[in-house]
Amino acid sequence: MSESTTGATAASGALRGAIGETLLEVRDLQKHFPLTQGVLFKRTVGHVRAVDGVNLTMHRGETVGLVGESGCGKSTVSKLLVALEKPTAGSILYKGRDVAKMGGRALKEYRREVQIIFQDPYASLNPRMTVGDIVAEGWSVHADVAPKKGRLQRTQELLDRVGLNPDYVNRYPHQFSGGQRQRIGIARALALRPEIIVCDEPVSALDVSVQAQVVNLLEDLQDEFGLSYLFIAHDLSVVRHISDRVAVMYLGSIVEEGTDEQVYTAPSHPYTQALLSSVPLHEPHLRGQKDRILLQGDVPSPADPPSGCRFRTRCWKAQDICAQEAPALVDRGQGHPSACHFAEARTVVPVDVE
Ligand SMILES: Nc1ncnc2c1ncn2[C@@H]1O[C@H](COP(=O)(O)OP(=O)(O)OP(=O)(O)O)[C@@H](O)[C@H]1O
Numbered sequence: 149m150s151e152s153t154t155g156a157t158a159a160s161g162a163l164r165g166a167i168g169e170t171l172l173e174v175r176d177l178q179k180h181f182p183l184t185q186g187v188l189f190k191r192t193v194g195h196v197r198a199v200d201g202v203n204l205t206m207h208r209g210e211t212v213g214l215v216g217e218s219g220c221g222k223s224t225v226s227k228l229l230v231a232l233e234k235p236t237a238g239s240i241l242y243k244g245r246d247v248a249k250m251g252g253r254a255l256k257e258y259r260r261e262v263q264i265i266f267q268d269p270y271a272s273l274n275p276r277m278t279v280g281d282i283v284a285e286g287w288s289v290h291a292d293v294a295p296k297k298g299r300l301q302r303t304q305e306l307l308d309r310v311g312l313n314p315d316y317v318n319r320y321p322h323q324f325s326g327g328q329r330q331r332i333g334i335a336r337a338l339a340l341r342p343e344i345i346v347c348d349e350p351v352s353a354l355d356v357s358v359q360a361q362v363v364n365l366l367e368d369l370q371d372e373f374g375l376s377y378l379f380i381a382h383d384l385s386v387v388r389h390i391s392d393r394v395a396v397m398y399l400g401s402i403v404e405e406g407t408d409e410q411v412y413t414a415p416s417h418p419y420t421q422a423l424l425s426s427v428p429l430h431e432p433h434l435r436g437q438k439d440r441i442l443l444q445g446d447v448p449s450p451a452d453p454p455s456g457c458r459f460r461t462r463c464w465k466a467q468d469i470c471a472q473e474a475p476a477l478v479d480r481g482q483g484h485p486s487a488c489h490f491a492e493a494r495t496v497v498p499v500d501v502e
């Protein structure tokens with residue numbers, strides 16, 4: 149694909165800014181959905197605290213993995229980041245500017261620069277549109293990204309870049325496999341020359357054999373275009389391969405954060421330790437060395453979270469203080485931040501496992 153037609157030059161990290169520069173800062177982000185009762189006269193009887201105090205930083209060119217069980221608020225974070233939802237409180241700073249205070253033009257530019265790919269490639273593509281129209285759709289709003297003349301060629305180049313036959317431009321989504329549809333979603337995001345792509349469980353719905361191919365494609369595109377990813381998954385093994393840093397989420401907030409190495413070799417929050425212990429190991433000779441931690445009980449309702457530490461109802465280390473004081477996400481000497489009063493590094497999987 150030539151640079152002039154794909155925008156590779158403009159999209160490269162080198163020209164846009166330095167790799168490692170802070171792009172996005174999320175501060176105490178909250179999203180509470182009202183719980184209503186009644187048919188004719190709706191009244192609010194409570195709130196679902198889907199996201200309840202998330203702090204995250206993303207640098208140019210890096211991948212941050214966001215991991216947690218179903219319902220912990222991962223998709224709500226991603227919708228807040230791409231401005232599909234408005235925060236209840238907290239802020240998202242993009243290149244130092246508060247997204248909530250951005251006016252029309254700046255917000256439009258933000259929406260172009262921060263793209264999303266969804267978990268379900270079947271539901272996220274309009275079945276009545278051709279693949280070409282899907283990939284080119286964003287150009288109707290962001291016309292300056294692709295001059296009208298040459299859009300077909302550009303669409304075909306994008307399809308080619310994500311590993312699809314450019315001649316399939318007039319086909320419909322149902323004529324593609326799950327992995328191929330996810331590639332269409334990636335091409336659609338790429339078409340707008342984003343800085344950041346929020347990947348909301350992009351491989352969870354795919355066969356294991358196809359998952360690695362899609363992850364490899366995302367990694368290649370990151371190198372080529374200097375992209376940053378927020379890569380969401382419910383399983384630590386999926387994000388390990390791709391993430392530079394990992395944030396573990398439980399019931400609306402981040403409970404542990406660190407480099408890939410820190411979180412995998414020295415997890416210090418009991419929830420991270422339990423999640424890691426459920427990661428499947430592919431090396432049969434190492435399986436016996438894994439520390440097995442079985443989590444008791446279900447995730448409490450985000451409409452009525454436990455007082456103090458939210459994990460305390462399932463934690464084997466819980467003490468009185470855990471019900472009274474919410475632990476801050478700070479480094480208590482273990483080398484990286486952990487939201488546990490009694491944070492302590494523990495080896496859960498053998499350290500030489502890749
Ligand atoms: N629009 C909404 N109105 C009310 N509650 C919502 C809404 N969207 C999400 N929720 C609730 O917020 C919580 C977090 O949902 P979210 O989809 O962000 O979780 P998730 O971590 O992405 O889960 P999964 O792994 O299943 O995708 C859930 O309890 C969900 O039911």
Ligand code: SF4
Pocket residue numbers: 417418419457458459460461463464465466467470475487488489490491
């Ligand atoms: S603060 Fe208490 S309940 Fe929470 S994870 Fe740590 S030990 Fe467990």
Ligand SMILES: [Mg+2]
Pocket residue numbers: 222223224348349
């Ligand atoms: Mg989700």
